[in-house]
Amino acid sequence: MALRSYVSGSWTSPADEGQPLLDAVTGAEVAKVSTAGIDMGAVLEYGRAVGGPALRELTFHQRAALLKSLGSFLREQRDELYALSARTGATLNDSKFEIDGGIGVLRMERGIHRTRIRKRHAELQAQTSRHGIHRRKPQRGFDRRNENERRVSQCGRAARQPIGRQPPQPHREIAA
Numbered sequence: 001m002a003l004r005s006y007v008s009g010s011w012t013s014p015a016d017e018g019q020p021l022l023d024a025v026t027g028a029e030v031a032k033v034s035t036a037g038i039d040m041g042a043v044l045e046y047g048r049a050v051g052g053p054a055l056r057e058l059t060f061h062q063r064a065a066l067l068k069s070l071g072s073f074l075r076e077q078r079d080e081l082y083a084l085s086a087r088t089g090a091t092l093n094d095s096k097f098e099i100d101g102g103i104g105v106l107r108m109e110r111g112i113h114r115t116r117i118r119k120r121h122a123e124l125q126a127q128t129s130r131h132g133i134h135r136r137k138p139q140r141g142f143d144r145r146n147e148n149e150r151r152v153s154q155c156g157r158a159a160r161q162p163i164g165r166q167p168p169q170p171h172r173e174i175a176a
Helices: 040-057 060-076 078-086 092-126 144-160
Strands: 005-007 010-012 019-022 029-033
Touching (some): 060 092, 078 092
Antiparallel strands (some): 005 010
16 A cells, blocks of 8 residues: 655655555555655645745734644544554553643644733733733732832831821730
């Protein structure tokens, strides 16, 4: 059985017999592979003219969804992939490491896209627009300027109070 290749939007069969792929345990032929008859220049041009623009039209959300669906599909096929990997001579642990690792990379890439989406969204929210679409929002947390202003204002209040009427100070218990 010669493996076909998905090239330039269609499945193509090799132009020659190809190289046999052998089962590592039994030595039986599993399939034959070949790139004969595939015009690599046309493949590159197809990628530039069709694949690249189609990918660039996708948003980060759509790209992340594609990666998620591919990862889910491969995850469903794991048992079959383990069996194929065993025919190469790999142990089950090796197969799990490689196959699950590859699926993990897809999930990680999806996470990277999601992170980029969040970062870009945060950047857009942080920008100050001339048209008032995006306003910079003050962030919660410690702000040294506000803290210093608060201290100065407390000192000013304390200085304006009569000497005999200082605000009560909390008492501290001394532990024995």
